[in-house]
Amino acid sequence: MKVDSINREELYLQTWRYILLVKVWFELDSLINKLQIYDLYEFNNDIKSIRNFLTKQGEVENDFGVNLSGLFRIFSKISVSFAGVGGTAEFSQTKSENDLNLMDALIKFEARLIKILRLLNKTKIVILIDKVDEVWDDTEESKLMISGLLRATHFLNESLPMTKIMVFLRSDIFDTLRFHDIDKLNSLAERLTWSEADLKQLIENRLRISANLNFNRGSQEIWSQVFDKKVRSQDSFKYILSRTLRRPRETIQFCNKALRIAQDAQHQVITEDDILSAEIQYSVEKLRDLSSEFLVQYPYLDGLYGLFQGFKLSFTRNEFEIRYQEAKDRLERLYPKLQFLNIDGVLQTLYGIGFLGAEIDSAYVFFYNMPNLTLPQQEKYVVHPAFHAALGIQQRVVALDDFQKVTITADFDRKNIAGLINVGNIRQVAFGDDLIRFSDLKKVDGSRYNPGIKELLEQLKAAIESEPNLNDQNKAKALKLVEKLAVAGKAPQEEAMKENADTAVLALKGMISGLSDAAKLAEAGKTLLPMIAHVFGL
Numbered sequence: 001m002k003v004d005s006i007n008r009e010e011l012y013l014q015t016w017r018y019i020l021l022v023k024v025w026f027e028l029d030s031l032i033n034k035l036q037i038y039d040l041y042e043f044n045n046d047i048k049s050i051r052n053f054l055t056k057q058g059e060v061e062n063d064f065g066v067n068l069s070g071l072f073r074i075f076s077k078i079s080v081s082f083a084g085v086g087g088t089a090e091f092s093q094t095k096s097e098n099d100l101n102l103m104d105a106l107i108k109f110e111a112r113l114i115k116i117l118r119l120l121n122k123t124k125i126v127i128l129i130d131k132v133d134e135v136w137d138d139t140e141e142s143k144l145m146i147s148g149l150l151r152a153t154h155f156l157n158e159s160l161p162m163t164k165i166m167v168f169l170r171s172d173i174f175d176t177l178r179f180h181d182i183d184k185l186n187s188l189a190e191r192l193t194w195s196e197a198d199l200k201q202l203i204e205n206r207l208r209i210s211a212n213l214n215f216n217r218g219s220q221e222i223w224s225q226v227f228d229k230k231v232r233s234q235d236s237f238k239y240i241l242s243r244t245l246r247r248p249r250e251t252i253q254f255c256n257k258a259l260r261i262a263q264d265a266q267h268q269v270i271t272e273d274d275i276l277s278a279e280i281q282y283s284v285e286k287l288r289d290l291s292s293e294f295l296v297q298y299p300y301l302d303g304l305y306g307l308f309q310g311f312k313l314s315f316t317r318n319e320f321e322i323r324y325q326e327a328k329d330r331l332e333r334l335y336p337k338l339q340f341l342n343i344d345g346v347l348q349t350l351y352g353i354g355f356l357g358a359e360i361d362s363a364y365v366f367f368y369n370m371p372n373l374t375l376p377q378q379e380k381y382v383v384h385p386a387f388h389a390a391l392g393i394q395q396r397v398v399a400l401d402d403f404q405k406v407t408i409t410a411d412f413d414r415k416n417i418a419g420l421i422n423v424g425n426i427r428q429v430a431f432g433d434d435l436i437r438f439s440d441l442k443k444v445d446g447s448r449y450n451p452g453i454k455e456l457l458e459q460l461k462a463a464i465e466s467e468p469n470l471n472d473q474n475k476a477k478a479l480k481l482v483e484k485l486a487v488a489g490k491a492p493q494e495e496a497m498k499e500n501a502d503t504a505v506l507a508l509k510g511m512i513s514g515l516s517d518a519a520k521l522a523e524a525g526k527t528l529l530p531m532i533a534h535v536f537g538l
Contacts (some may be wrong), residue, residue, distance in 0.1 A: 009179065012148025013155070014106070020127070020156055021110055022059055024163055025050060027125045028116060035123060043119070046112040053109055110159070120162040129153075130168045137296050147179045154185055172297070172352070193368065199244075199251050200237055206252075227258075228272045236275060243279060243386045245354040246368045250386075254282050277480060280507045281500075283389035290387075294353050300335030303327075304350065310392045310514025314359055314380050317343070344376040351375040357382050389477075392510030453489045453535045456528055457482055460508075463524035469515050481508050485532060492536045501536040505529055 032047070117125075129149070136142055146169070153165045171191060204222055223237055231239040240258075244250035255270075257278035262270040291301045307323045321343050332338045341349070350356040351373065357366040358373060359380035365373065366384060375381065383393055464470065464478045481504045488497040488504070512525035 009144060009148070012144045013151045014103070016149045016152035017110075017155060018106055020152055020165060021106070021113060022054065023127060024117075024125055024156075024160060024165075025054070025109075025113055027127070028113070028120075031120070031123060031125075032116075035120075043112075043116050046115055050109060050112055053105060114160060117161045117163060123162070125163045127163075127165045128168070129166065132167065133170050133173060133293070136170075136173055143177055146173065147177050147182075150177070150185055151179070151181065154188065194246050194248065196238070196241055199241060199246070199248060202248055203237075203251065203255060225269070227270045228275070231272050231275050236272070240275065243282065245366075245384070245386065250286065253285075254278060257282050273480070276477065277484070280389045280477070280481065281503045283387055283391075284503050284506050286386050287390045290353060290355065298337075298349060298353070300331065300338050301353075301355075303331045303335050303338075304346065305355075305387075305391065308383055308387075308391050308393070309510060310512075311383070313393055314382050316380055317347070317376065320347070320381065347375045347381065355384055355387065357384055389507055390510055392507075392512065392514045453485075453492070453532065456532050456535070457486055457489070460524065460528045460532070463521045463528070467515070467519060467521035469519050470511075470521060474511060478508060478511055488536065498536050498538065501533070502538050505533050505538065 029051075132146060132149070136146070150167060150169075153167050156163065157165055174189065200223070207222060207226065227236045229236055240254050241251060243254060258270045258275045261277050262274040265274065267274060287305060291305075294301060307320070307327060311323070312319070324343060324346065328338075338346075347356065351358070351367055354367050356375060357364050358375055358378040359365075359382055360378060364382050367373070383391065387393075461479065461482050464475055464482065467475070470478065484504045485501055488501040491497045492501070508525065509529055512522055512529075515522045
């Protein structure tokens with residue numbers, strides 16, 4: 001097979017075939033030295049031939065994934081930076097004998113590898129490829145690269161014994177791919193969905209491993225030993241889960257933030273207040289994460305989020321359209337892609353990414369409940385609870401409760417609570433008064449306090465306490481944010497303190513934006529928050 005006769009789609013397939021074969025070989029080569037494989041001497045020539053071939057291609061185990069050489073050198077320029085594979089190679093379609101024989105060499109390499117793999121009676125090589133979305137840019141080259149990876153994975157899973165290669169890919173990216181044998185891959189693809197049982201078991205398993213727990217108590221008991229049972233009268237796990245898009249990373253992210261806050265406060269368990277404080281940080285980060293996740297497909301998300309600042313919990317299409325039309329010209333100047341979307345298109349996009357949901361028969365439905373729902377056909381919409389704190393949406397909503405029950409057993413030692421992902425122990429000290437005294441703040445230059453930040457926070461605190469349009473629940477939340485700014489004010493030049501201050505200021509802006517312009521807190525916020533941000537260099 002001559003290289004210069006291969007089309008671009010085939011080039012990407014064969015490139016990935018080579019890359020994955022080399023990866024499988026390195027895994028197998030390490031096993032050869034560890035396992036006692038009988039009759040291996042019969043394949044000494046094959047082993048030697050493979051090693052010589054890869055040496056000539058410049059592949060060594062320490063460099064593989066950094067320098068993709070050999071066959072990759074002759075393919076069109078592509079960048080690969082995920083799953084331990086990275087680098088750039090340039091295509092130069094020469095007609096040298098070496099280039100023309102590369103495909104033959106690849107076929108022989110694979111054939112020798114198959115013979116040696118058959119010696120693995122019980123041990124199986126498994127290769128997992130993740131973070132494909134990090135190189136996704138919605139171009140034809142990107143689609144060819146990813147489709148080539150999927151096709152090569154399928155090809156090798158069928159041909160290589162004792163080997164399994166799995167690719168993890170976002171469903172929205174997979175759905176954009178088009179190539180001639182995609183129907184075959186569709187039948188092999190498994191779309192992952194996570195129930196409450198799945199996600200709770202994930203957290204429980206991390207606790208068991210990190211805290212070395214035994215298996216003879218129920219999961220609810222384990223959870224209640226680490227977390228307060230209730231948050232705002234709701235089961236604490238359900239509360240946390242309702243603030244996620246039902247994905248593991250978000251559940252872990254929320255739990256870890258609550259854990260760190262509990263550690264900093266020297267709490268024995270993760271309290272309701274720890275969870276509520278974590279929610280504010282988490283909400284701001286999730287809004288940013290969602291924009292980053294879909295930046296290529298929907299670069300205008302940041303602009304659309306502003307339409308929901310301080311908006312109602314539940315709203316109709318007409319109510320949203322009024323807001324959208326007011327900002328339409330400005331948004332389309334900033335984000336030209338919006339010119340091609342009507343109101344229905346905007347709503348459906350926001351539903352598909354998980355930002356919006358529908359109110360149906362007094363229940364709130366999001367894309368993970370009903371992926372094929374057409375949002376514009378529904379009467380009322382809601383913003384997902386994950387983003388309420390960041391946007392200053394005053395009321396709370398609980399996601400559609402389709403949770404399943406799960407029973408997990410373990411023997412829990414309260415004194416052996418460890419971090420959910422190895423971030424340390426919750427310190428065992430008595431609970432105390434965590435109120436921050438403004439006199440404890442320090443100046444930027446290290447002296448006892450900074451009169452500027454002290455006075456600003458005192459003014460903000462007084463404005464919050466006296467604001468009649470802010471209910472008690474939101475006053476308490478706003479005052480906690482002021483406390484966080486007070487803590488950060490002890491060391492305003494430290495990066496960690498700056499980050500905490502930034503999160504608190506953004507959350508306060510979101511809450512205040514829900515008030516009328518005539519409200520005293522709204523007026524105070526417009527003056528005080530920029531000045532507070534300036535103290536931290538924000």
